[in-house]
Amino acid sequence: MWRVEVVGGGEGASLLSISxxxxxxxxxxxxxxxxxxxxxxxxxxxxxxxxxxxxxxxYPDPGGGGRIALKSRVYLMWFPLDTDGRCxxxxxxxxxxxxxxxxxxxxxxxxxxxxxxxILPHLTAGDAAPFxxxxxxxxxxxxxxxxxxxMIPL
Amino acid sequence: MxxxxxxFGIEPRTVGGFPSSMRAALKxxxxxxxxxxxxxxxxxxxxGRLVRGVLDSSPPGGVNPYGxxxxxxxxxxxxxxxxxxxxxxxxxxxxxxxxxxxxMASEMFDLCARVSFPYSDRVExxxxxxxxxxxxxxxxxxxxx
Numbered sequence: 001m002w003r004v005e006v007v008g009g010g011e012g013a014s015l016l017s018i019s020x021x022x023x024x025x026x027x028x029x030x031x032x033x034x035x036x037x038x039x040x041x042x043x044x045x046x047x048x049x050x051x052x053x054x055x056x057x058x059y060p061d062p063g064g065g066g067r068i069a070l071k072s073r074v075y076l077m078w079f080p081l082d083t084d085g086r087c088x089x090x091x092x093x094x095x096x097x098x099x100x101x102x103x104x105x106x107x108x109x110x111x112x113x114x115x116x117x118x119i120l121p122h123l124t125a126g127d128a129a130p131f132x133x134x135x136x137x138x139x140x141x142x143x144x145x146x147x148x149x150x151m152i153p154l
Numbered sequence: 155m156x157x158x159x160x161x162f163g164i165e166p167r168t169v170g171g172f173p174s175s176m177r178a179a180l181k182x183x184x185x186x187x188x189x190x191x192x193x194x195x196x197x198x199x200x201x202g203r204l205v206r207g208v209l210d211s212s213p214p215g216g217v218n219p220y221g222x223x224x225x226x227x228x229x230x231x232x233x234x235x236x237x238x239x240x241x242x243x244x245x246x247x248x249x250x251x252x253x254x255x256x257x258m259a260s261e262m263f264d265l266c267a268r269v270s271f272p273y274s275d276r277v278e279x280x281x282x283x284x285x286x287x288x289x290x291x292x293x294x295x296x297x298x299x
Contacts, residue, residue: 012279020178030165030178120290126165126178129292133161133180136286140279 001028001154002096004134007103009147013140020154021130024052025079025087026098030126051124053077060085063097073098078122090115098153105148109138112149156186157244157296159280164251164291185280185296186273187242189231227271236261244298251293258294259284 004018022028029051055075062085075081079090087094092112096102104112116135120128134149141147159182232240238258242248250258262281266274284294 012275015183015276015279016180017183018178018180022178030163124163124165125291126163128290129161129163129287130178130180132287132290132292133283136180136283 003152003154004137005150005152006137006141007148007150009141010144013137013144013147016137016140018130018133018137021134021151022127023096023098024123024127025073025076025081025094027054027074029124030130052122057081059083061098062086062095063100063102076122079119090119093119096151100153102151103148104138104151105141109142109149112138113142156184157242157298158183159185159283160295160297161283161287162293162295164293180283182276182280182283185276187244187277189228189239227269230269231265236265239265242296244296246298248296248298249293250295251291255284255288255292255294259288 002018002021002023004021006013006016009016022030053076057075059073059075059081061073073081073085079087079094081087081094085094092104092108093115113135116131116138120131123131137149141149161180163178238250238254239261241250259281262277262284266278266281
């Protein structure tokens, strides 16, 4: 779960933030966040099915030096992870770390919008709007010509 | 106080017994809706600098007592031209989804194009956000104080 904040953007963009953004490749979604075992441990109702088809495996968090948060992400059919935890098709989105603040700025912002637009058709109803809003923030910073997005793991 | 606008995804399932759509949200701070009595004020601070801000001055009933321009805006919004904008309330939570979103975005753009008012760029910002999500399962909530 991440908090999204704008740093150094224009007056409009600086009014924007996203709370509790759930990232499917980190095992979270608005439909069924966290792995079933975590949900049971938290005392939440266990999901009947996993919302996104996924494969188990060892996919480390790129921000964690390869070993930290080893099980922090899952391989999704439409978000295939390499063994180093990155995804060649979505290099920016897969760089979002659950153990460190991830920053997107400058030339990365149009690429981030493009990657989000490609994952939107795969997302659950509850996840789609927050990611569209993340794309909106990136578009605003592109319009402003300055500023950055900070993804802060919660 | 100006309103806060939040955009949620609508998920039919629930997580942990509460609506999952309430977990992630884009938040827009300080959305001034002048027809509800959010009036721009100008003052001078202790250092002699000019300070501009937005003052919530709406009395019960939402009639704006400040200035002809705001009265005109109030009449315009509530005069029958718009269908969704007059339903935005500053009293607690006010939620819109479905077909209301496209209408709300169009009405916000139309209002900003028709008349000039302070901080209209923030209303346009909200309209652009709503336009980005209007074709998705999304819910827009305004929260007043």
